[in-house]
Amino acid sequence: MASSTRFQLIVKAGEDGQSVGDCPFSQRACMFANFTTNPGDVEVKTVNLVDKPEWFLKVNPEGKAPVLIDRQENKIIPDSGDIVNYIAGLYPNTGGYPLLNMRITINIC
Ligand SMILES: N[C@@H](CCC(=O)N[C@@H](CS)C(=O)NCC(=O)O)C(=O)O
Numbered sequence: 250m251a252s253s254t255r256f257q258l259i260v261k262a263g264e265d266g267q268s269v270g271d272c273p274f275s276q277r278a279c280m281f282a283n284f285t286t287n288p289g290d291v292e293v294k295t296v297n298l299v300d301k302p303e304w305f306l307k308v309n310p311e312g313k314a315p316v317l318i319d320r321q322e323n324k325i326i327p328d329s330g331d332i333v334n335y336i337a338g339l340y341p342n343t344g345g346y347p348l349l350n351m352r353i354t355i356n357i358c
Pocket residue numbers: 261271272273274275298312313314315327328329330
């Protein structure tokens with residue numbers, strides 16, 4: 250039997266249909282999920298935003314990506330900012346958002 254992850258993150262597809270495309274909102278959600286969640290928690294699914302499939306419009310009638318589906322809680326979260334906040338709330342031990350464990354140093358002069 251196929252097992253399913255708790256989360257499905259739907260993002261804009263790249264030209265090959267497989268990779269994450271050039272949507273900064275989708276990329277942000279992907280990167281944040283990658284930093285904060287545990288391996289195996291998130292399935293990333295790409296969607297063609299030029300010719301939007303029916304299944305996608307059912308999930309998000311607004312037709313925008315990214316969209317996070319929390320299968321455990323039966324929730325659909327569109328909007329990258331809301332997705333980031335939602336994930337951050339579920340994984341508080343990762344440093345919190347926006348106080349991630351940054352690997353860069355910001356100097357303000
Ligand atoms: N405020 C949204 C914006 C998402 C958004 O505009 N995504 C674009 C791709 S970068 C999109 O889905 N465009 C398809 C359309 O508007 O039909 C977010 O932060 O997630």
